[in-house]
Amino acid sequence: MDDLLLNQFLLLGAVLFCLGVYGVLARRNAVLVLMSIELILNAVNINLIAFGALHGSVAGAVFALFVIAIAAAEVGVGLAIVLLIYRNRRSVDLDDMAEMKG
Amino acid sequence: MVAQSLFFYAIAAVIVFSAFRVVTTNNVVHAALYLVAVLASVAAQYVLLAAEFVAATQVLVYIGAIVVLFLFGIMLTRSRVGADQGLTHKHWISGAATAVALFAVMAYALVDEFGWSRTPMPADPRIRAVNGSNTATVSDSIFSTYLVPFEAVSVLLLAALVGAIVLARKD
Numbered sequence: 001m002d003d004l005l006l007n008q009f010l011l012l013g014a015v016l017f018c019l020g021v022y023g024v025l026a027r028r029n030a031v032l033v034l035m036s037i038e039l040i041l042n043a044v045n046i047n048l049i050a051f052g053a054l055h056g057s058v059a060g061a062v063f064a065l066f067v068i069a070i071a072a073a074e075v076g077v078g079l080a081i082v083l084l085i086y087r088n089r090r091s092v093d094l095d096d097m098a099e100m101k102g
Numbered sequence: 103m104v105a106q107s108l109f110f111y112a113i114a115a116v117i118v119f120s121a122f123r124v125v126t127t128n129n130v131v132h133a134a135l136y137l138v139a140v141l142a143s144v145a146a147q148y149v150l151l152a153a154e155f156v157a158a159t160q161v162l163v164y165i166g167a168i169v170v171l172f173l174f175g176i177m178l179t180r181s182r183v184g185a186d187q188g189l190t191h192k193h194w195i196s197g198a199a200t201a202v203a204l205f206a207v208m209a210y211a212l213v214d215e216f217g218w219s220r221t222p223m224p225a226d227p228r229i230r231a232v233n234g235s236n237t238a239t240v241s242d243s244i245f246s247t248y249l250v251p252f253e254a255v256s257v258l259l260l261a262a263l264v265g266a267i268v269l270a271r272k273d
Contacts (some may be wrong), residue, residue: 006219010212018205021123025197029189031175035137039121039272042144053151058239061153062248068163069255073262079175080269086179090174
């Protein structure tokens, strides 16, 4: 009874997820917000693989691969949008983007 | 078995420290480099969970492609390469409070629900299912049970690629 607890991995995922949430909320640079989103996606992947190992199934690993693929697509489009914002406004500061404010 | 716990906590410490630096450092390039440390350590945790194919994919896709994309993004948006105090919002304390409250709720729920469940050892026969290795099982699974989602992800990646080129093209 000395092997790994499921909760070790789940709590590690929770810590990583919350650090990512903090980054999304507290950062002003759009590129850094995208990096924090990567932290959140990695936390989800740790949980998927830990549950897959718990149930002895590869479904967790397969879905983790899908998440990695979607993360790649998300970063590609996200950075293209950030680049476009930079070209139009010469800044990637999220506080400057307040046109929709009532 | 003790070695596994030892490695788990060592890698987890690297993950938590590097992730903390990603969201707190004042230098954009340092944030990208700490992100590499986080991603590599997460890949090490996948190896500990006997998911070696996902670990290899993590290194190839995340560290090989996504971090390079981030560095290009930093370069093209001409973020200040040195220290920059303006990277964190002045109301960061409410973000920190939200994150801490969220973690408290999650930790309570997890400890309450899964307090004593144990993951099988990576050498567990259930993981090394039919074909001897995790990679073979994963690929069999992708090309049989999950074939339709796999093709959908392929089309999505193509669409995202075309979309990113259309957005970032200069004209």
